[in-house]
Amino acid sequence: MNGYRKLPDNYRPYVNVEQAINAYQRNFLDEMDFTIMKVLGDAIAANEDQIRRYLISKISRSDTSKRLDRLRRNGFVDRWHCRLENDTDNEIRPPAPFTLGIAGFKLMNHFYPHTPFMNPNSWDNQNIKTLQRYVAMNELRCLLVESKSINNWHWNSVVAHNRRLKKPLGTAELETTKGNVNFIMERAQMSQNFVGFLRDKLHQWKKVYEQESTFPLTNVPDNVPVFIIYTSTLAMAEHIHKQIMLDTFPFTVWTCVEEFFEADGLAKSFYAPQGESLKRLYLEFLEKN
Incomplete structure (x- = not known):
């Protein structure tokens, strides 16, 4: 995946907090x-469709798009152009991701100083694969929100109060008929050594779990943990299970397969390791309400 910021016509970015606050005081922002x-x-x-879905109860999809275009002009949000590097004819056009721009970052940091927003200076053309990783995870996050089973979400939570330990990409507290659980989620990405990446994380987390008899995360309630390996395809999930043997860990590990989201829904997109294969699950509490 290659990509870069797609700057709009008449781009006039605000670059400091004073300019951003002044825009708010002049009622340029509501x-x-x-x-x-x-x-x-x-x-x-997140891509535009995901942002629309997050806001659907408050604003129409078309109004969200119009506002995103307007916010781009002064650097409150940034839009990214992404293409697969071997797709020379541009036949595959991934939805354009959005991130906070420099003005949006400074404004949000000013009004929400305790929230860790991503600094736009952290993104460059070399980070596009990481950016897409967050977009992929936001698709799962969107579906969890739409199922109305989610209580809260945290990115990159600290494990056992030790910042040297590997962090899960996302953590969600979910309500189920048998009580609340924590989904500890990691995304497998083809552009990395995903088997080695996941093996190292799971084995490190295994030591924490065996020492603590639970899996403590900063700002996350102490619920039963379920570790979710989120993959794009079932073939990828099966390969991971074959290489790592997900059923040998002392905690529950499931896979979540993105290719089934549209046809079958989130509730039927999870698999549990069973011997050498994966068994499909039906998680009724994740049915879209």
């Missing part, structure tokens, strides 16, 4: 603009 930036900042990187 409360809905603030909401859009806060939602995008909390998502870190």
